[in-house]
Amino acid sequence: MTIRVLVVDDSGFFRRRVSEILAQDPLIEVIDTAADGREAINKAKMLRPDVITMDIEMPVMDGISAVREIMKDTPTPVLMFSSLTHEGARATLEALEAGAMDFLPKRFEDIARSKEEAILQLQQRVKAIARRRPRLASRPASAPPPRPVSPAPLRPGRTEAPAAATERRSLPRRSGKSYQLLAIGTSTGGPVALQTVLTRLPANFPHPIVLVQHMPGTFTSAFAARLDGLCQIRVKEAEDGDALRPGHAYLAPGGRQMLFEGRPGSARLRIMDGNDKVNYKPSVDITFASAAKTYGGRVLAVVLTGMGADGRDGARLLKDQGASIWAQDEDTCVVYGMPQAVARAGIATESLPLPIIGEAIVNEMAG
Template sequence: MAYKVLVVDDSSFFRRRVSDILNNEANLEVIDVAVNGKDAVEKAITLKPDVITMDIEMPVLNGIEAVKQIMAQSPTPILMFSSLTHQGAKATLDALDAGALDFLPKKFNEIAANNDDAGSLLRQRVLQLARRRISMRRSTTSGIVTRKSQASQTPTASKIRPVQPSTPSKHRVKTDKHYKLLAIGTSTGGPIALQTILTKLPKSYPLPIILVQHMPAAFTAAFANRLNNLCQIDIKEAADGDLLKPGCAYLAPGGKQMIITGTESAKKIKILEDDSERLTYKPSVDISFGSAAKVYQGDVLGVILTGMGHDGREGARMLKSKGATIWAQDEESCVVYGMPQAVTIAGVSELSLPLNDFSEAIIKETANG
């Protein structure tokens, strides 16, 4: 039986084109369309689709408010379409906070043309979220963001994320291990996963942190700023020449590659322009993790979080070969169990943890850093 999709957009052309693309997949069926957010909320409740694609800018009720209401009344995986602007990035991050699981840039030229790559990507992302719907139906609890000025998260947002209750992790703290870097790679579902972990790290956290999140170039600066406002540690979009400092996290800029270079006493970040077609992901977890292996050797705790595909597997393998420690997010708490599964199946990951357990485990593991 095909997964049911509700397409939401105020543009009749975009509704029709997205519907045509999705209906070309045998496992997907667009059961209806909605012309604004209010219409989307009503149809989400009555039709109970497996996935919703949602525009942000709409009349009557915008996409962000629609996501909040859907999460409160009929939690459903939602993929947002976003413009590639600073304002579009901010709105998309707001939608993810509200409960949306994923997003794609809204590129009219690619959607209008018979672009096989764009159509294939859209179908793939919707299928992944549709499969996640099964796990969401089983989910009953979730904990998300602890803000500097706000201890609780909007209740509507918590219902979407199938995160296990936070319980003490049964893992061995390596008291003889002296870490010098925490490296985290993630993709689909990553923005909220990173928030969940990083907001719980203390201001005095002893290591520098590199973050690789698959995200368009227009989004990473806004995301870094948001994380910095939420967290006690300092977080910035990485810039060429940044020195890696304890208690500071560096987010790889979208559309480029971030590598680690430097000497023992002055390790720094190098940002590379990447116009090659060889690498699918820009930034790439493999590239950043691989460079960390060369510079930091085995003094790294590498973490692979929720995401589609297998980016990070080879970089984590390089780190592991130098003696580094690799952890992965467990299947139940992932939005998409792709990247963590890849390192787990490859035998690279030593431990699988629920999302809510990572912060405490990281703090304990790196206490001797």
């Protein structure tokens, strides 16, 4: 069965370009296009596409407003196109708040190293999010009250499990292990998933936290600031030389790699450009592998929603040292790729629904 796509952009050239790229895949059919958000809402109701690609800045109605309206009436997986600027980052986070599932840079040369790879990435993203029909947008499960902040919180478009399913799943039993680090890796669907998890951690969380989210370099500072305003813990974009402190989360900067140096208890972060041959910058595998060398088995590593298998090899190295590895379950993932890779390899000791992961972390590491 083909994936039916509605392409929305005020530029006729960009609509044709996206349509032509998607049409190259025999599993994708572009059923129509729209030139503004209002037209997109009407065509979404009439055509019921499987996926919508959406620009942010458009006349009549912008893409963020259109996503909000679509999620109210005809929830549909939405892939946003964004400029790689600070303002573009803020707007993209607002689009994810509104219910969009994923985003890509609007300049295709920013997606990948070659034209062919960029085309493949766009096709793969559309096919990946098409598998998940979003539910009506809702706020994450209740969390401790955040510190005052001006930006509105991200509200997941589909990451909460049905209430009954969540109620049936109890927290995993505490292992009794001693920990010194919490490490979380994620990709597609990660911004909302990270918010859901991190807002459940108390301000006095006893260990440092490192976060690896596949995201462009211009986005990570805005995303870290947004999380910092929502969470009881402190969140910052990681910098070279940062000393790891309890109750602080360090988000790997986009386009670079995050590693550790020193001894547990006094370790610092090293932020490096890394090898251009590595597919992901930042890479969950690289950060997890470095954590295994520095912290050994005193790590709880959590792999959340995302495409591909980044994190599997690093998680295996951590498990070989005695670390605990958890994965998000399939039902609550936007894309069950990275967690599935860890689970299928037999590395994960727990497969948990997103709404309880934060509470489970507190129970395991700070209970």
